[in-house]
Amino acid sequence: MKIITNAVIDRGSKYAVSGGPCGSADAARDFIKVLCRNKKFAKATHNTWGLLLPLGPLKNDDGESGAGMVIVRMLERAELQNHIIVVTRWYGGKHLGGDRFRHVQDCVRVYLDAL
Template identity: 40%
Template sequence: MSFTLANMVTFEEEIKKSRFQAIAAAVENEQQVKNFLEEHKDLSTTHQCWAWKIGHQVRFNDDGEPSGTAGRPILATIEGNELTNVIVLVNRWYGGIKLGTGGLVRAYGGCAGQCLVLAEKIELIEKKEVQFSCLFNEWAIIQYELVQQQIEYQESYIDTGVVIQARLQVHQIEPLRLKLQDVSRGRELLKVIETQENDT
């Protein structure tokens, strides 16, 4: 069972005159990671170290700290909390006292860990993309169903009817498939779009 964060959370502490600030948030894809890092860019910091995990993909960055002393310990706290689809950024404002490699590992990992302790964790529910079509006169019934189930969708209109792309929780797929077959009298099929996990 995997968990993610219900909302963004921050934690600050001072360690030997250096100020550390951790910011943790839920992310669903690399674009959201980029947006998060862009939003939290802070030129006043000495280092902005981070780690994220989305599914089986992980990345981390030491941002000038000695290799392995910042990003990896942050990632270890994410994995230690059984979290995924999460990014943790730890900002450091250097206070003039060197912490040494062991001290840095403890500071970055500890600050990230304290931040995640404060976070409300929610069970991560897997979602899949699906695509299907229906006739114009069937769309109102299907659309009502999507709205009732709070399913995200986009529709596009073509000559023969409506093409719908939706993103829904795994347990919602089968009921929607049956509804579509019922409404279209078995004519239309629901296709699950398998997204490729690209490891760039």
């Protein structure tokens, strides 16, 4: 599991991105469980994720509507299968509007560049 903290900070909201090899829906649930054993990630406002499998994409917005699909699209462009990417957000008190999707993209780019 690779974790990059403070990937983006905007108006008090902080983002982290993490990921690793993952080959099934069960493995994705296990990955999130392991990530959330860290109290910091368990207390996050959102842990959104995306995963490309040979049978199709899986995603979870975790309340950040549309963010999982942003991750899936970027995985498709990178042609990265069997690898989960999780973007974590700690809400900072101010609404970010559409900027939140740009921040999700930025986090995924940071992660992909670090591979």
